[in-house]
Amino acid sequence: MATLFTRIIDGEIPGRFVWSDDRCVAFLTIAPITDGHVLVVPHEEVEQLTDADDDLLAHLVVVAKRIGAAQQRAFGAPRAALLVAGFEVPHLHLHVLPAWDESSLTFANARTDEPAERLDAAAERLRAHLPQVQPPLPG
Template sequence: MPTVFTQIINGDLPGRIVWSDDEVAAFLTIAPLTAGHTLVVPRIEVDDWTRLDPALWARVMEVSRVVGAAVRKAFDAPRAGLIVAGFEVPHAHVHVFPAWEMADFDFRRVQSGVPAADLDAAHQRLLAAL
């Protein structure tokens, strides 16, 4: 069965996609650390990022850099956070989000139940910045 990320990328599940090309997609998470928290995901399903082809990993990082610059701009943040955690979904992914302090990197502070309107607004801000 395809991962939840593949289902979002393929349009089988709803998602707020901000980037899509032949190798990589990026979309907002429904459980953000901060508004604009985006997941950058290779289209190919590989559980562990260390097993990705080096060229594909480089592409994931390049898209993460572009998305990171956009989240900084869209949310007027001094930094873009980047985390590779990988325990939530068995599909390699990078968390990119606007950050103001080290506490913004703490997954214990994830916001669940964010209203759809707030996610939609973050999506529009990020699209405009890209």
């Protein structure tokens, strides 16, 4: 059975995509910790971080780095944070989010009632900054 993320990737469930290539996609989470919180998800249904092959994992991190740089520009954050937990969906995903301090980087701060308009605005803001940090991926 396809995971929730595969269903989003395949267009069965709507997603606010900010990145797509032949190996992964990135879309805004519906429960952001900070504005612009994105999930980088491989097309391949890998259950967790330790199951991913090294090439795929390296690709996901490079994409996360680019998205993080765009988040810093778009939201004025001093840092981009990368979190990997994966308990909520059994499909590897990297959480990339603009960060101001370590104390805010907890899933307890996730906003589950975020209005669609606010999520749409964050996605558009991030998309506008991605071309400035998006050189071609290697290989």
